[in-house]
Amino acid sequence: MAEVTLTGVSKSFGSDTALDNLTMTVPDGSFVVLLGPTGAGKTTTLRMVSGLDRPDSGRVFIGGLDVTALTPAQRNVAMVFQQYSLYPHLTVRENLEFPLKSPQLKTPQVQIDRKVNEVAGILQIGHKLNNRATELSGGEMQRVSIGRALVRNPAVFLMDEPLSSLDAKLRADLRIEIKNIQARAGATFLYVTHDQIEAMTMATHVGVLDHGRLVQFGTPREIYENPVSIYAASRLGQPRINLIPANLFPGAPENATEIGLRPEQIKQGEGESSLVQRVERLGDQTRLHLAFKDHKLITVTDAHTELKPGDIVPIRPQNPFYFDANGARIPPRTTT
Structure with missing residues (x-):
């Protein structure tokens, strides 16, 4: 796994500033949650790390390597989007296998079968492996989407509100499972959510963003007990x-x-x-x-x-x- 560092990263879309001189370090093996309202720059930060977008200025490092100019495939990251990113004509098994069959990985079929079955069991979709993606419920499709990231061993996992479309019980179950997976693997996670419970229970660190600026970075407890501003204090805590x-x-x-x-x-x-x-x-x-x-x-x-x-x-x-x-x-x- 790998440490992720953004130094002085700025990004604008026309006249809208999405990120404004953002400097942040995601420690190796940490579970960092980005918090902030719509437009704060959370998803743009993920896209900077993934390589889907490139900064107007600043640098992105993964494991000490400057990846700013590298393609997403060259960065060895796995991203889970809020929307389902599945191939509708493929079965669940084939969707889960797809990342492992990349020519770059050349994974043996025995390892593919073992990994797919393991992840399907964790996500409670083992009984759906032979179903096409179009035959799944919304929650099942999102679980498969998460599974496509979990079957790999990337340097960094990037997740953009992956549980937002699931029902309350499944969200609670997967919250625990995702955190357990991260802890067991010692993986580096950068995770976007609006859910304060997810941030408080899953994160080792929370980054509070406001209009593309990092307002505060620390453990959930640090931000809850010692906020630097009204804005930061309002991001955590129910009520x-x-x-x-x-x-x-x-x-x-x-x-x-x-x-x-x-x-x-x-x-x-x-x-x-x-x-x-x-x-x-x-x-x-x-x-x-x-x-x-x-x-x-x-x-x-x-x-x-x-x-x-x-x-x-x-x-x-x-x-x-x-x-x-x-x-x-x-x-x-x-x-x-």
Whole structure:
């Protein structure tokens, strides 16, 4: 497997800037998830690494080799697209075999059969191997698409929202399987998703992109617990971080305009009064929807709470995040 490095990569499409001087390193054997809304530059980053597009400026390295001018075939990467990339006239087995029958690989048939059967079992499509791609459901087609990448041993796996079209149970199952595959193989994964759960549970590192710029790069926990900005803080966490004017609670830094409160940063039972507007029971936890000085807050409480709409709950911030007028994080005060 291989480390991937982008240095000063920029890419524009007409007047639209997709990537703006992007510098990022995907460590060897890591599972890096790119997060950001539509237009942030996530898919363009994948296309830079794969060779499907070339940067206007900057360089791309895989395993220390400058691959900027190389074709996709020369880069030894495997890409899974959001849309199904199958040959409709071929069976599932033939679709899975296809990458291994490349003249460049010259894989013996015995190895092809073993690898195809192994991947089909992991993806729960062994019983569909003799079906044509046109006879599959959408979820099955996406599993075959993922399988076409897994049967190979590329330097880097590139995945562009591969689970977005699957049902909830299958997404959960494949989330675990893909992470297990990556961990067992020590493979390098660069993965795009809008799903915060996928990012939190699968990633070793998260890259937060905004209009083609890398805003923050770190472990999911680092970004969740120590975001550099409102934008970064809003990318992870369910329910989303609460943002309210900083002056609603005492003790805010002088240049703070907003205070960010994740559910666990709202201390209940002491402080200033808030009104319970809704109680949302989710089984393992209960969310409280609160009204506080004309602002809405969401926090979590005991799954078996007896609170109900109309109740009053005292609250106060506990280790909150403060942000300035530009949305940048104000470092917490240090004590000596």
